[in-house]
Amino acid sequence: MTTLRDMGETARGVTETVATNGGATVDGLADELGKHPATIYRAIKDLDEILELDQGEISFRARKYQEELRALVESAEYAIESYADRIQHVMGLADHIAESSPFQKWLAENGAEVIYDENGEPRRVRIDVILSELKSSSFENVQTVAAEALEKWRKSGNDPAVLRRAELSWKTPGGGTEVGFVGAVADR
Numbered sequence: 001m002t003t004l005r006d007m008g009e010t011a012r013g014v015t016e017t018v019a020t021n022g023g024a025t026v027d028g029l030a031d032e033l034g035k036h037p038a039t040i041y042r043a044i045k046d047l048d049e050i051l052e053l054d055q056g057e058i059s060f061r062a063r064k065y066q067e068e069l070r071a072l073v074e075s076a077e078y079a080i081e082s083y084a085d086r087i088q089h090v091m092g093l094a095d096h097i098a099e100s101s102p103f104q105k106w107l108a109e110n111g112a113e114v115i116y117d118e119n120g121e122p123r124r125v126r127i128d129v130i131l132s133e134l135k136s137s138s139f140e141n142v143q144t145v146a147a148e149a150l151e152k153w154r155k156s157g158n159d160p161a162v163l164r165r166a167e168l169s170w171k172t173p174g175g176g177t178e179v180g181f182v183g184a185v186a187d188r
Contacts, residue, residue, distance in 0.1 A: 130171045
């Protein structure tokens with residue numbers, strides 16, 4: 001792992017390609033990596049402890065090297081793809097939220113989730129951030145956040161009385177969880 005991280009770009013590309021493809025040719029690698037064949041030959045020479053060159057064919061000196069490196073490369077590629085997928089998902093959510101109702105935006109901004117009852121009315125609002133009951137705290141004030149929820153709910157065309165009856169839960173600075181009704185918390 002340390003060796004791969006410390007390798008130059010060409011040596012890393014050669015090693016990763018040979019590991020995942022089970023072998024390669026100098027000309028094939030030069031095309032795939034966009035390098036001159038002489039650059040590929042230099043990389044192979046630098047990697048002569050793990051790679052061997054036989055009549056233009058590049059392979060690992062020991063199958064164990066290839067298996068270990070392939071597993072490493074595939075896991076790294078998976079992590080990168082997974083990360084890219086998550087970024088794309090978040091960006092998609094951001095686009096969706098930009099087109100959403102004021103209450104949907106409030107939910108996203110506050111890391112909140114609404115659980116609806118069988119009639120489609122909000123039963124519980126859970127906020128996964130730390131909120132304080134003290135106005136002088138460094139944490140956001142729960143009363144202010146609850147009042148904003150009611151305002152955004154109303155601006156989205158909903159009856160505020162319905163949300164006022166929903167249970168609100170939030171994390172406290174001490175590490176616990178507090179619960180109250182949205183309306184009662186907003187009125188404090």
